[in-house]
Amino acid sequence: MLAISTSAFAGGNTKITAKPTPQYIEQTNSLIVKYATPQNATIQSEQISTLRAQALTSTGQHFGLSLRTARTTATGAQVMKLDKKVSLSEAASIAAELKKADPSIEYAEPDQFLHILATPNDTYYSRQWDLYESTGGLRADTAWASSTGTGVVVAVIDTGYRPHADLAANIVAGYDFISDTTVANDGGGRDSSPLDPGDWTAANECYSGSPASNSSWHGTHVAGTIAAITNNAKGVAGIAYGAKVQPVRALGKCGGLTSDIADAITWASGGTVTGVPANATPARVINMSLGGSGTCSTTLQRAITSARSRNTVVVVAAGNENTNASSSNPANCSGVVTVAATDRYGSRAPYSNYGSIVTVAAPGGDMSSAATDGILSTLNSGTTTPGTDNYAYYQGTSMATPHVAAAVALILAKAPTLTPDQVKSILTSTARSFPGTCSGCGAGIVDATAAVAAAK
Structure with a gap:
C-alpha cells in the first residue's frame, strides 16, 4: 500500500547521508x-x-x-x-x-582478515538510509557478506513493471492476470506481458467523487527495493540484489479484482491456473503491497494457503489507514507475514496500520518533514503513459513490505529448505527492538543481518 507523498528525480540536489562504516574483524x-x-x-x-x-x-x-x-x-x-x-x-x-x-x-x-566491501558503488546508495542506518534501517549492508539472495525468485503481485535500466536484468518472466480490459489499460485482458502501461485515472473514473490520479509505477518501485541492480555505479541498490523479481500484474486502473489477485498468487507459487501456461520459475516469496477493507475473503485465503503448501512465503502490507490492521485484507489473512511501516527514527510511521496481527515492521518512510526521509527506488517519469527511467521517494506500508520480502530472499538463499513458518519464526526472533515508539508493530524492526545469521 502506497501513501501518496512522492519526490521524483533523475539527478539533482538532495540531502546526502554519510555512507556507513564497514564492520571489520579486528x-x-x-x-x-x-x-x-x-x-x-x-x-x-x-x-x-x-x-x-x-x-x-x-x-x-x-x-x-x-x-x-x-x-x-x-x-x-x-x-x-x-x-x-x-x-x-x-x-x-x-x-x-x-x-x-x-x-x-x-x-x-x-595476518589480518580482509573482507568483501559491501558498501555498493551505486550513485544514490548514500540516500538509502533504510538499508544501512543503525537507527531505523534494515541492516542489509552487513547481511550482504553472507547472502545477496542468489537463486531466489520473489514475485511482486502489483501493477507490473517498467524495464528500468537499473532493474531489467534482474527480472524473470511474469504474467498479466488482469481480466478486465478497462482495468488492464493495455488494450487486452490476460496475457504474458506484465509490462505496466500506467494506471492513471480521470476524476470519477473509479467511483463517484474519486479524484484524478497520475500513474504510480508502483510495481516498479517495489521491485527496485527488492532487487535493483547493485554495484553498477548508478542508481540505487536492491536489498536482495542477487535474487530475481517475477512481475505478476494484477493491479491496474482503480486497483485489482480479488479473483485476479488470487489467481496471481496461485500461479506465482507454482500452482495451476486454467488457460495460463505453467510458471517456469515459481517464486519462493510473494510480495503483496496491496490491500482493501474487510475480512480476508475465502478466495484469497485459499490461494494463500495453497501457496504456503508449495513452500512459498507470502508477505503483505498492513495498510495505511492508521487503524487496526485486523480490518485490512489480505493483512488479516492467516499464514501471511504482515508488515507495518516505521520512519527513519524507528517509530511507527503515522499512516501505518498496527495491531496484534502485525508480524514485524520495516522502513516505510515518513516524508512529512523531509522528502529524503522516504524510500528511494526505481520509477518512471511518465505522468500517464510511460516516460523515461527515473528514481523517486515514496512512503507507505507498500514500501515496508518489499524490505521484508527481500530479507526473506536473503534468508532462503542461505537456507533453501526452510518452511514459511520457519522463516516467519526467524524474522520475529531476530527482529530488533524499536528505537522509537511503535506500539502494535509486531516483534520489532526486521534485522537482515541477524536473520541471515540465524538461517540454517
Missing part, C-alpha cells in the same frame, strides 16, 4: 614472518632453526601464548599460528617483539 590468530637469507655461510641450518625456535618460544611466553609455523607463502614468508585470537594491535606488538628477539627476521606483521 582480531587474528596468525602472523606473517619473513626471514632474511643468512649472510654468514658458516652458520649451519640446525643452528638457524634452533635460534628461530628459541625466539618463537620466548616471544610466546612473554605474551602468554604459543606460536607454530603453519605454512610458507608464495613469496617465501612463514605463516605463524597463535594458539588464541588476539586484537590486531596486540598482534602487531607480538610481531614487533618477535622481530626484536630474532635479528634474522626481515619483517613480521599481523
Whole structure:
C-alpha cells in the first residue's frame, strides 16, 4: 500500500547521508614472518632453526601464548599460528617483539582478515538510509557478506513493471492476470506481458467523487527495493540484489479484482491456473503491497494457503489507514507475514496500520518533514503513459513490505529448505527492538543481518 507523498528525480540536489562504516574483524590468530637469507655461510641450518625456535618460544611466553609455523607463502614468508585470537594491535606488538628477539627476521606483521566491501558503488546508495542506518534501517549492508539472495525468485503481485535500466536484468518472466480490459489499460485482458502501461485515472473514473490520479509505477518501485541492480555505479541498490523479481500484474486502473489477485498468487507459487501456461520459475516469496477493507475473503485465503503448501512465503502490507490492521485484507489473512511501516527514527510511521496481527515492521518512510526521509527506488517519469527511467521517494506500508520480502530472499538463499513458518519464526526472533515508539508493530524492526545469521 502506497501513501501518496512522492519526490521524483533523475539527478539533482538532495540531502546526502554519510555512507556507513564497514564492520571489520579486528582480531587474528596468525602472523606473517619473513626471514632474511643468512649472510654468514658458516652458520649451519640446525643452528638457524634452533635460534628461530628459541625466539618463537620466548616471544610466546612473554605474551602468554604459543606460536607454530603453519605454512610458507608464495613469496617465501612463514605463516605463524597463535594458539588464541588476539586484537590486531596486540598482534602487531607480538610481531614487533618477535622481530626484536630474532635479528634474522626481515619483517613480521599481523595476518589480518580482509573482507568483501559491501558498501555498493551505486550513485544514490548514500540516500538509502533504510538499508544501512543503525537507527531505523534494515541492516542489509552487513547481511550482504553472507547472502545477496542468489537463486531466489520473489514475485511482486502489483501493477507490473517498467524495464528500468537499473532493474531489467534482474527480472524473470511474469504474467498479466488482469481480466478486465478497462482495468488492464493495455488494450487486452490476460496475457504474458506484465509490462505496466500506467494506471492513471480521470476524476470519477473509479467511483463517484474519486479524484484524478497520475500513474504510480508502483510495481516498479517495489521491485527496485527488492532487487535493483547493485554495484553498477548508478542508481540505487536492491536489498536482495542477487535474487530475481517475477512481475505478476494484477493491479491496474482503480486497483485489482480479488479473483485476479488470487489467481496471481496461485500461479506465482507454482500452482495451476486454467488457460495460463505453467510458471517456469515459481517464486519462493510473494510480495503483496496491496490491500482493501474487510475480512480476508475465502478466495484469497485459499490461494494463500495453497501457496504456503508449495513452500512459498507470502508477505503483505498492513495498510495505511492508521487503524487496526485486523480490518485490512489480505493483512488479516492467516499464514501471511504482515508488515507495518516505521520512519527513519524507528517509530511507527503515522499512516501505518498496527495491531496484534502485525508480524514485524520495516522502513516505510515518513516524508512529512523531509522528502529524503522516504524510500528511494526505481520509477518512471511518465505522468500517464510511460516516460523515461527515473528514481523517486515514496512512503507507505507498500514500501515496508518489499524490505521484508527481500530479507526473506536473503534468508532462503542461505537456507533453501526452510518452511514459511520457519522463516516467519526467524524474522520475529531476530527482529530488533524499536528505537522509537511503535506500539502494535509486531516483534520489532526486521534485522537482515541477524536473520541471515540465524538461517540454517
